[in-house]
Amino acid sequence: MVTSEKENHLLQLPVDLHQSTPIESLHTLGLGPYKYLLREKMEQLSEKQRKEVVARIAALPSSGLTGGISSDISRHYKSFVGRDFKFLAQIAMFIFSPYLSEAEIEVWLALSMVFKMVYCDEFEPQKIELYRDVCHRFARAIDCYSVTWRKKLKIHLILHLPDSMLRFGPASSFNTER
Numbered sequence: 001m002v003t004s005e006k007e008n009h010l011l012q013l014p015v016d017l018h019q020s021t022p023i024e025s026l027h028t029l030g031l032g033p034y035k036y037l038l039r040e041k042m043e044q045l046s047e048k049q050r051k052e053v054v055a056r057i058a059a060l061p062s063s064g065l066t067g068g069i070s071s072d073i074s075r076h077y078k079s080f081v082g083r084d085f086k087f088l089a090q091i092a093m094f095i096f097s098p099y100l101s102e103a104e105i106e107v108w109l110a111l112s113m114v115f116k117m118v119y120c121d122e123f124e125p126q127k128i129e130l131y132r133d134v135c136h137r138f139a140r141a142i143d144c145y146s147v148t149w150r151k152k153l154k155i156h157l158i159l160h161l162p163d164s165m166l167r168f169g170p171a172s173s174f175n176t177e178r
Helices: 025-044 047-059 073-079 082-099 102-118 125-145 153-158 161-168
Strands: none
Touching: 025 073, 025 082, 025 102, 025 153, 047 073, 047 082, 082 102, 102 125, 102 161, 125 153, 125 161
């Protein structure tokens, strides 16, 4: 086979670069759907509701939770980083539940299930179909909530998390966060 000088020879290698690259959960989950959902919800809330959210955070017991979050979420939510979204994943349903529609509840609930799957320290290959079902439940919830969100790459990548975990092991073993 004759190749032109402009052809990339790496593409000739017998390896699938997409399957050989793990889905990194911090950027896919925390800086993807959690960020999108948080920003959208905070912008929908009235000033009174934002104060209620702050009070709900302050009222949460800290035992059993990992990390922390600014109690004044109403002012700092746009500058959250990965660890903030990781903590938010643990408390979102409690602090936002009075302000969520049924479709939003399903999205937050499905996303929390994906979060649990990704941040566990063990991966059980025999449960791969369960992991795929969890990710598809999230995708269906997103479809019911907002079709335009389904087109976002980070939302799509969640569907590939189980296969990435099957190939590389628990997501915690290839996260960029430490």
